[in-house]
Amino acid sequence: MLFQPGWQLRDECIVMPVPEVRAPKPAEPAVDLQAHLATHYAQLHRRLERHLGCADFARECLHDAWLRLGERQPQEAPANPDAYVYRVACNLAMDSLRSLKRWPGSNSDEGADPDVIADLQPGPELIAEARSEVAAVDRAMQSLPRGHRSVLLALRWHEMSRQEVARRHGVSVRRVDTTLRQALGVLR
Structure with missing residues (x-):
């Protein structure tokens, strides 16, 4: 294409379109x-x-x-x-x-570094210690007589009342108390 759109050829002269002159936009009122x-x-x-x-x-x-x-x-x-x-x-x-330095979780200590965040997860030492304690409790529970173990689990694990355990095992409430005391003595 020889000529741009909008251009016209008149008697061998090229006439360029007159650009539109727009008045500048009025300035928007300043917002206070x-x-x-x-x-x-x-x-x-x-x-x-x-x-x-x-x-x-x-x-x-x-x-x-x-x-x-x-x-x-x-x-x-x-x-x-x-x-x-x-x-x-x-x-x-x-x-x-x-x-x-008031980031959440940071202490107001002047020497504290906010870039260092404490890892609250247990380390290998604490995990090994907890596993050892669980294994010791499991061994102690296995060493209990079956009746003692069943009373202890009913009271502490299943959160049954002493009267419910006594009815279930066909013994008195006093016998349930004695059995619990003996079981806890072995576990300590």
Whole structure:
């Protein structure tokens, strides 16, 4: 194609289309973000409190955001003032948490390193010790007479009352108490 669309050929001269001249858009009225925060304070506070988990800290961050919005106005009016103010408050909260090292689970010790998180899982030594204790209890349970073992399991494992165990085994409640005491003596 020799000529671009919109161009016309007139008497051997090329006539270019005249570009449209548009008037600049009128500047959008500047949004007073401090006033917006004050007007929508309750809604922003609830939302920030849910995010941070603390009403006082949310209140503190909104106050800091109000101060920050008074210092610096954005060059362009934000499309969503709620989201802008909320983001400013969230950023201030994160800055505050980083500076104070108030991360969840960190101690307020000055020497504590927040980058090191304690592993609360039992180590190999604790696992081996627990297995050894379980094996010892199992051996002791196997050494009990069958009646003693059955009374102990009914009372402690199945959480039956002393009267129910006495009825089930056809003995008195006093005999159930004696049997339990003897069984626990062997296990200790």
